[in-house]
Amino acid sequence: MTSTHVSEQNAGLRVMWTYIATGLAIFVLMLLVGIVTRASQAGWLPLDPGSFYSLLSLHGVGMIVAMAISGLGVLWYLARREMELDESIAFIAYGFFLAGTVCVIVSAIPGRYGSLWTMLYPLPFVGTYWPSWATGTWLIGNALVMLGFMLWCGQMLGALLARYGGVRGMLAVDYVLRNRDFTQSGKKPPPPQMFAAAITAFDGFITGTVGLVIGTALIVHWMDPSVALDPLWAKNLTYLFGHSFANLTMYMAVAGIYVGLPLCTKREYHTSPPLVVAWWGTLLFVIIAYFHHLYMDFVQMQWMQFVGEIASYLAAIPVVVVTVYGGVMLVHRSGMRWSLGAMFLYAGMIGWVVGGIAAVLDATIPANVDLHNTLWVPGHFHTYLLEGVLLFILGWVFVNLEQRAQAASGLLTRWLIGVGMFGGGALFLLGFYLAGAFGVPRRYAVEPAPGPFFASLATMGALIFLAGFVICGAEAWRLARLPKRQAVG
Numbered sequence: 001m002t003s004t005h006v007s008e009q010n011a012g013l014r015v016m017w018t019y020i021a022t023g024l025a026i027f028v029l030m031l032l033v034g035i036v037t038r039a040s041q042a043g044w045l046p047l048d049p050g051s052f053y054s055l056l057s058l059h060g061v062g063m064i065v066a067m068a069i070s071g072l073g074v075l076w077y078l079a080r081r082e083m084e085l086d087e088s089i090a091f092i093a094y095g096f097f098l099a100g101t102v103c104v105i106v107s108a109i110p111g112r113y114g115s116l117w118t119m120l121y122p123l124p125f126v127g128t129y130w131p132s133w134a135t136g137t138w139l140i141g142n143a144l145v146m147l148g149f150m151l152w153c154g155q156m157l158g159a160l161l162a163r164y165g166g167v168r169g170m171l172a173v174d175y176v177l178r179n180r181d182f183t184q185s186g187k188k189p190p191p192p193q194m195f196a197a198a199i200t201a202f203d204g205f206i207t208g209t210v211g212l213v214i215g216t217a218l219i220v221h222w223m224d225p226s227v228a229l230d231p232l233w234a235k236n237l238t239y240l241f242g243h244s245f246a247n248l249t250m251y252m253a254v255a256g257i258y259v260g261l262p263l264c265t266k267r268e269y270h271t272s273p274p275l276v277v278a279w280w281g282t283l284l285f286v287i288i289a290y291f292h293h294l295y296m297d298f299v300q301m302q303w304m305q306f307v308g309e310i311a312s313y314l315a316a317i318p319v320v321v322v323t324v325y326g327g328v329m330l331v332h333r334s335g336m337r338w339s340l341g342a343m344f345l346y347a348g349m350i351g352w353v354v355g356g357i358a359a360v361l362d363a364t365i366p367a368n369v370d371l372h373n374t375l376w377v378p379g380h381f382h383t384y385l386l387e388g389v390l391l392f393i394l395g396w397v398f399v400n401l402e403q404r405a406q407a408a409s410g411l412l413t414r415w416l417i418g419v420g421m422f423g424g425g426a427l428f429l430l431g432f433y434l435a436g437a438f439g440v441p442r443r444y445a446v447e448p449a450p451g452p453f454f455a456s457l458a459t460m461g462a463l464i465f466l467a468g469f470v471i472c473g474a475e476a477w478r479l480a481r482l483p484k485r486q487a488v489g
């Protein structure tokens with residue numbers, strides 16, 4: 001390996017570990033905040049509704065940003081192994097993420113901002129129990145995060161287009177439509193993780209633009225309340241931005257499977273035409289699937305509701321099915337050792353499937369009539385975020401630590417972490433699903449019965465999860481301190 005190559009690789013690793021460490025640090029803080037809010041719904045903690053909503057606002061946006069920063073770090077590193085990417089741009093984007101996160105914390109903790117992150121206009125401006133500056137700081141904080149995200153997406157998109165000679169190459173159009181000519185000419189399609197990068201960058205750029213449009217409109221209204229916004233327009237833009245950004249965190253982290261599982265199984269995850277077509281589905285539909293958040297809005301044009309249902313199916317199902325099928329085939333009869341890295345990646349696929357099914361169910365109009373705005377909704381997204389995105393990130397982290405030290409964790413440690421994080425996590429999630437099935441509304445500081453009963457179960461589950469996560473942190477620390485035996489590819 002030449003010295004230029006080593007310093008290039010170190011630069012990639014610097015970006016990746018800075019992003020992951022920051023994302024996971026924010027995650028830990030938000031995990032504690034989440035447990036406090038769930039314990040308060042259970043009646044275990046005397047939290048007044050104002051403090052509950054401020055903490056929940058912080059938890060919601062903080063968690064999404066935590067997952068996004070970690071996932072973007074992994075994806076940036078993996079993409080940089082295939083093409084030119086300037087490290088300094090990644091650090092400027094990182095600066096925006098940090099500045100945005102600080103603004104959001106200031107606005108929620110001393111400022112007591114409390115109308116959540118996907119709030120409905122004119123909510124953050126009327127009847128508030130917090131000062132006006134807190135609303136402004138919140139909006140500016142979110143806008144800063146979006147600026148960082150767009151910078152990341154812009155850099156990635158530009159590099160991808162240059163590397164693969166335009167959109168056709170980046171999306172492997174000829175590889176799918178003229179497969180024989182393409183393969184006979186000796187060309188190769190981009191590896192699977194580059195589709196995750198392309199879709200994140202392309203849809204992320206649209207998401208960021210929309211987020212900034214609605215963010216700027218809200219900031220203008222905050223500065224001059226005589227400038228009124230159309231509430232339906234505001235809701236459409238808010239959910240296009242909010243739904244897509246949260247959803248994209250999954251597509252960032254999925255890259256960990258394409259590269260991490262092969263390291264565990266010693267087999268390669270190949271690009272195939274079904275995989276490419278599945279990613280095309282996500283590219284096109286993830287951005288309009290948000291219509292399912294507006295099923296109850298009778299003023300929304302009716303055709304959009306049907307498009308929303310179809311798009312929800314097409315954005316999620318093909319890519320989950322093809323990726324997970326490929327992942328399972330990779331593991332099947334590979335003789336893979338169930339190290340922590342492998343466990344996290346595999347369990348993450350299960351979380352992705354379960355959360356995906358619950359999401360698609362909720363996006364189905366007749367089911368949505370019952371499930372809309374019940375705790376089923378946080379049930380589905382906590383499944384794919386906590387037991388999907390987070391596990392993919394931890395899986396990638398552990399695969400790296402294990403390969404670097406050529407070491408693995410003991411059986412007892414793996415059991416303790418498995419029972420804590422998967423068992424405790426499942427109990428925590430069950431609390432949301434069961435309460436949702438009983439019609440308990442989401443986003444209530446004080447829930448009607450049987451909400452508090454399920455919240456108690458969920459809080460116990462969350463505490464067990466926390467115990468598992470603490471052991472996981474200690475194990476990561478132990479592995480990281482072992483001498484380096486091998487560089488990770």
Ligand code: HEM
Pocket residue numbers: 031034035036037038041056057059060061063064067116117118378382385386390428441442443444462465
């Ligand atoms: C064990 C860990 C966690 C606990 C105890 C927890 C707790 C909660 C609670 C109690 C709610 C409010 C539910 C409601 O009544 O609507 C909530 C909402 C939310 N959580 Fe979590 N959560 C956890 C993990 C996560 C993770 C990993 C993420 C994302 C990566 C996340 C993102 C969110 C979001 C986006 C909301 C919605 C906030 C809103 O309605 O605006 N949470 N969480």
